[in-house]
Amino acid sequence: MVKIGTIELGEFPLLLAPMEDVSDPPFRAVCKANGADLMYTEFISSEGLIRDAAKSVRKLDIFEYERPIGIQLFGSDIETMQACSEIATRANPDLIDINYGCPVKNVACRGAGAALLQDIPKMVKMTEAVVKATHLPVTVKTRLGWDDNTRNILEVAERLQDIGIQALTVHGRTRVQMYKGEADWTLIGRVKENPRIKIPIFGNGDIDSPEKALAYKNRYGVDGIMIGRASIGYPWVFNEIKHFLRTGEHLAPPSLADRVAVCKQHLDFSIRWKGEKTGIFEMRRHYTNYFKGLENFKPFRLRLVQAETAGEIAGILNEISELYEAELIRL
Incomplete structure (x- = not known):
């Protein structure tokens, strides 16, 4: 111990x-x-x-x-x-x-x-x-x-x-x-x-x-x-x-749904602790890392960093989940 x-x-x-x-x-x-x-x-x-x-x-x-x-x-x-x-x-x-x-x-x-x-x-x-x-x-x-x-x-x-x-x-x-x-x-x-x-x-x-x-x-x-x-x-x-x-074995990697869910949790806490404006602004540095390896993610990243409300960001994250899960893409 x-x-x-x-x-x-x-x-x-x-x-x-x-x-x-x-x-x-x-x-x-x-x-x-x-x-x-x-x-x-x-x-x-x-x-x-x-x-x-x-x-x-x-x-x-x-x-x-x-x-x-x-x-x-x-x-x-x-x-x-x-x-x-x-x-x-x-x-x-x-x-x-x-x-x-x-x-x-x-x-x-x-x-x-x-x-x-x-x-x-x-x-x-x-x-x-x-x-x-x-x-x-x-x-x-x-x-x-x-x-x-x-x-x-x-x-x-x-x-x-x-x-x-x-x-x-x-x-x-x-x-x-x-x-x-x-x-x-x-x-x-x-x-x-x-x-x-x-x-x-x-x-x-x-x-x-x-x-x-x-x-x-x-x-x-x-x-x-x-x-x-x-x-x-x-x-x-x-x-x-x-x-x-x-x-000695590997855990299954997080699914896209897992990544979206944790990203949302992170954002929610950021807003609650810092207030909506600062919480959203300081969360912007994290999106690329949460979705690293996701093909053609750049347009979504640009939208995420430009979004100004929690509702907007949640909507974009839902779009990501629906689009990529529909195509059975797993990170």
Whole structure:
């Protein structure tokens, strides 16, 4: 049984990665319903939270059915991170996660996210401050290092464990790689093999099929896997991996009716949480992924992203279902 503090996650948990502009409550709802064992909020700026910025505060929204769920924070100032950890704790998540992995310029170039991989002593001090600021388990998500010359994850894992983190997720790329090339899990495996490491180690990067999940589980010995991009528009990936790990067999892929139904659920929650105008607008990024592989889908996608009411979108989704099911097309 994999545990973070007292949180029981099963024998080999599948985690939903915190993805900016993706991992909001509507998206998390469909992933939870389809097998995600542990989820995180989108990362929240510590400075934004201290300033009481509406966007940052809204990201604290969590719901009972999402549990266990972690609030992920990022920042460059130790005192600010400590203070916002106290604020996040009052939102009553199950754990607090620190982002030391985000590679994008407007985060890393301001000394936050993956930038801390260039200053391990500061990373340790910041983590210790967060651990002391909350009674909740603190976890960390990071990368192998800043670049190929500083792949320091072995040192990072030991030092962060020593000051009290209770789980570590490692993305198998450096910051310089961004999301390019193939994720290298070799060092993730070495972290897990280190006899000094007692906390759960989760691997992240490029897991997009049940076969790959099983292969990496066996090859690198991680305690679980975090899935990001493969879940966008395809929340079924969690249950498909679980079924394959358990039985060695594949679940039937979702039918078009399944895709339409989950897309509608996602849209409905998006509107209820954000209001109709914003909910519809922010849902537009998901349609292509929900219907990936559907022949001649482009005209429907254009109509979906131009539609301005929930009724319009529901009508278009019904058209898609009726047309393609009539032609017995299965994705």
